[in-house]
Amino acid sequence: MDLTVILGPMKSGKSLELVSLLSPLQFTDVRHRVFQSARHVRDAGVVSRSGAALATVKASSLASALDDDVDVVGIDEVHMFAMSDMAVVRTLLERGTRVVAAGIDLDHRGELFAPVRALLELGPASVTYRRAVCDVCRGFSAVYTQVLEHGEPMLRELAPSTALPDDGTYTYEARCRTCVVLPATTRVPRQLAS
């Protein structure tokens, strides 16, 4: 069945779009379940900053999705799940389950999260790239999430695709290509970007 992927930086409305797509299902006979990574500690479930919310199962892995006999599986914070969970998504699709997955595409280094790459390799029917308002210049063109530590860009080299907590350890800003500050090793040189 179909895979729908919703990507973008923090604050770009991914949760809002997930709610918009899946919330009407509660008024139908379509069997559905929405999972959110337990590594996402800011919320108890899918809650958009706009206030919209979905009934959510918090889970460390997606394995239990294979036990459920449902027609639609929603996944929030998909970048925080493991590569083995993307194999679960493949199995669900092969079984005929519709999967709608939302998450950040680019990590703290500005590089694609490995689970997101794996999702894109499954050949989604639809990929929506959302943008946020840049928290520095206020242009509606933020594609990155700037990670700040003690108010300064975090440029330490963590492993690619590292899941970071949203518990106050770091703060996060949506930023455009001009305003983001990335580690020098991963930044696309300006002369190549123009």
Ligand SMILES: Nc1ncnc2c1ncn2[C@@H]1O[C@H](COP(=O)(O)OP(=O)(O)O)[C@@H](O)[C@H]1O
């Ligand atoms: N910098 C920003 N850019 C865009 N929307 C923002 C920003 N800061 C707060 N918002 C609010 O956040 C909402 C989107 O939040 P949310 O659905 O939680 O996004 P995401 O799931 O992508 O983090 C927007 O509709 C807007 O009301």
Ligand SMILES: Cc1cn([C@H]2C[C@H](O)[C@@H](COP(=O)(O)O)O2)c(=O)[nH]c1=O
């Ligand atoms: C930049 C970045 C963020 N995270 C985490 C932080 C939050 O728990 C979620 C994103 O939440 P939102 O619904 O998009 O607001 O992801 C991370 O794990 N790694 C990162 O590089």
